[in-house]
Amino acid sequence: MLHGPGRAAVEDVPPPVAVPGEVVVRVERVGVCGTDVEFFTGEMAYLHQGHSSYPMRLGHEWAGLVAEVGDGVDRAWIGRRVMGDTMIGDGTCRRCRRGHQHVCEHRQEVGIRGGRAGALAERIAVPVTSLHAIPDSVDPVLGALVEPGGNGWRAARAADVGPGDRALVLGPGTIGLLTALFLRAAGAEVHLLGRDEESLAFARGLGFADxxxxxxxxxxxxxxxVDASNAAYLPARALALVEPAGRVVYIGLAGSPSLVDTRTLALKDVTAVGVLSASPGLDATIAAYASGAVDPRPLVAATVGLEEVADVLAGRRPAGAGPGPKVHVDPFRRAGPGRTEHD
Structure with a gap:
């Protein structure tokens, strides 16, 4: 539970109840995200816009097994491995009716917005409509990478490149690397731009020589x-670097406004696309993981228990962590040295 900036603790809370239309999931794995860190530091914009407030429970990249179902939910869900869409629209507005619940004005976001508790717990309750079934070939590690992977899939798809094309990804963090993996799977020549040699060396270890x-x-x-960075100057740099008649994809968010000269956008005849949320790309991401077309497991540096989450949010690397950018949480794991997925 997060009670304010820098104030996090493991607590016993009442178990979730499967109300009508919802299920309770036994959580197997949760990813710690940059958004979670912003809530921990108090910098997250939603806190200042009234969309979120403390106390709150984080965790929106998750996978688990359905343990209970509420009234009106098919009991066939029980025992199935699932992950869940972070974005939960009201289901009635124009955007939701048009299939765009991820931008519903009144949406909840699991572990983020609207008081919907997140998955950093042994169990989580979510609407059955948010569930996506995971095949046996997608283990809990991959399952908890579907949500960030869906963002990467959408960014790669928006880039609209394939064999014979060259793409550049700005920012070799989790989303940037996932985007690069999907771009490579599409057949494009992929380059990455970063600030430090450590992250770039990790990218090269994934086969991205450029x-x-x-x-x-x-x-x-x-x-x-594709701008997957948090640098305010890089959106303009992306536009400067792209070929005329090319495409620029904005999926990174800076802490301050970015300026893009629309005259350049028009005179270069560039298509610019913004990406918010993995929602439209979840099923495609599951399929890519299941087929082996994309394997993001090397991105997971360590798996910790709930007792170690506060240290991770504060920026402390788990003992024995590998070089990847992502830390996972096993809610049933007791405190101990961080171990990599390969231990």
């Missing part, structure tokens, strides 16, 4: 540029 710092970036034509 990983550069800004001074090293070669003067090449990029048919698509």
């Amino acid at each position: 990983a550069w710092t800004e001074p090293e970036l070669p003067d090449l034509p990029f048919d698509a540029v």
